[in-house]
């Protein structure tokens with residue numbers, strides 16, 4: 001079955017980017033190319049779109065979807081972006097989009113170990129070339145390190161208990177699959193509810209494995225440096241840790257006079273989008289314009 005990833009807040013993104021026909025744009029999280037497909041339709045023949053992703057499988061899908069000479073695809077992380085763009089001869093851009101997290105294609109690929117229902121090995125690497133996977137974190141980090149990650153990246157109130165349960169379990173046998181870990185967390189909670197209690201644990205592991213918060217910092221800094229005066233940046237985040245970071249970054253830079261915030265409050269999907277695409281439910285979009293070039 002082909003998994004479709006619906007681009008989130010698609011019209012709002014186009015509106016906020018305020019595209020110029022001949023502009024140079026970066027989709028820093030091109031994924032399967034949903035947003036980019038719409039961005040490229042709005043550009044003229046001199047327009048350019050650079051699509052970046054750390055996941056080579058996402059780039060392959062994007063490449064098949066966007067066979068267009070105005071599109072350049074590059075593999076890398078946010079922290080590599082400036083270097084990659086310079087390699088492509090680009091030192092200034094008109095706009096940039098970050099649609100954070102993982103795509104449905106990655107989520108549904110059970111072999112990649114993102115989904116807590118799967119019996120596959122714990123993995124969660126966006127780029128399978130990375131050295132450390134969720135299996136390493138769960139089976140090799142100390143109890144204290146696990147607790148800190150669960151607290152900081154999962155905002156998990158039972159961080160201590162879950163870390164202890166992991167340490168106990170793995171002293172008997174390594175915790176190998178996603179479902180083993182989610183059952184363990186459910187056991188700590190004595191869970192009967194609707195939202196799976198392992199959601200926060202999996203979020204924490206994914207953030208740790210992919211260094212998502214450090215990457216976001218690097219991406220935001222680079223964007224402000226690369227944007228031309230009047231250029232726009234749009235960030236869609238899916239959990240409060242990311243959104244808080246974006247909010248503070250925007251506020252700090254607005255204070256310094258480098259950007260103008262375009263979204264006093266984050267923009268969220270309308271009811272209809274949330275109904276049709278449940279994974280858009282937690283999305284928050286913040287946008288800003290480069291002020292002082």
Ligand SMILES: C[S@@+](CC[C@H](N)C(=O)[O-])C[C@H]1O[C@@H](n2cnc3c(N)ncnc32)[C@H](O)[C@@H]1O
Pocket residue numbers: 005006007008028029030031032033034035036052053054055058076077078079099100101102103126212215216
């Ligand atoms: C939510 S998906 C993007 C979906 C895309 N906007 C669409 O509509 O098809 C996020 C993508 O960003 C990539 N990604 C996340 N963090 C990244 C980082 N630090 N550097 C590069 N790519 C990243 C993931 O691999 C994933 O493919």
